[in-house]
Amino acid sequence: MNHVLSILLCTAGFAALACAMERQQDALFGGALHGRTTIGLRITGAIALFAALGLVVAWQGWAIGLVMYSGHTSVAAGAVYCMLLR
Template identity: 40%
Template sequence: MLLAVLLCYAGFAALCLSMDRHHSDLLGRKASAGRRQGLRLGGWALLGLSLWAAVAAAGWGLGLVQWCAVLMLSALLLVLLLPYRPRLALWLAALGLLASPLAAVAQL
């Protein structure tokens, strides 16, 4: 389930960065159209991978329920961190992407 949490949070962070306002607030510059599109596709891909990880870990019945809980928790964490600790929100997303291969190995 840890893999689903890490991928879901990173996916929401990528979707957040695909918006002009958040990208300029967090990184200090406007995003190009190609970068916005790449972040949007990457974010949705990470959310899809998190669904796969949840279903692979617990099966369809319980995996979907756990994935919905992971969606809510990761979105809540990102929403609470963005106004007060925006750099921490980015660092957590980067650490989550770096730690996801380890979590994938541990899940096997």
Template identity: 35%
Template sequence: MLLALMLCYSGFTALCLAMPRHHDELLGGKPSVRCRRGLSLGGWFLLGLSLWAAVAGHGWNFGLVDWFAVLMLSALALVLLLPYCPRLALTLAGLSLLTSPVAAWALN
């Protein structure tokens, strides 16, 4: 479940950075069209990987329930962190991407 949570949070952060307004607030400057497309595809890919991680950990029955819970929790965390601690939101996304291979290895 930890792997799914980290991948969901990173995916939502990538989707957030694909929006020009949030990209400007968090990183400064407007993203190019190519950057926006890459962040969108990467975000959706990470959300798909999080679904795989949840289903691989608990099967389809409980995996989908866990995945929806992780989706809500990670979206809530991002929404609460963005206005008050935007750098922390980006740092957590980067750390979750860096530590997700360790969590995937621990899953096996």
């Protein structure tokens, strides 16, 4: 269950960070979003990634937790990348 939650948090974080980029804003929303919205997306993405890190480290400790977090971020980044390819 913790693997799924961590991967979902990482995916949400990377999706928010991707939506904060101008290129994806043009493709997804038809134009640039307001500056405060972009900053909010960046903060949300960072918080989601740190929450996933905290979850995994609390569950497995620093040694294995960081390795698991690296794997979860790789899977999540690949999923977000594939979604943006369209």
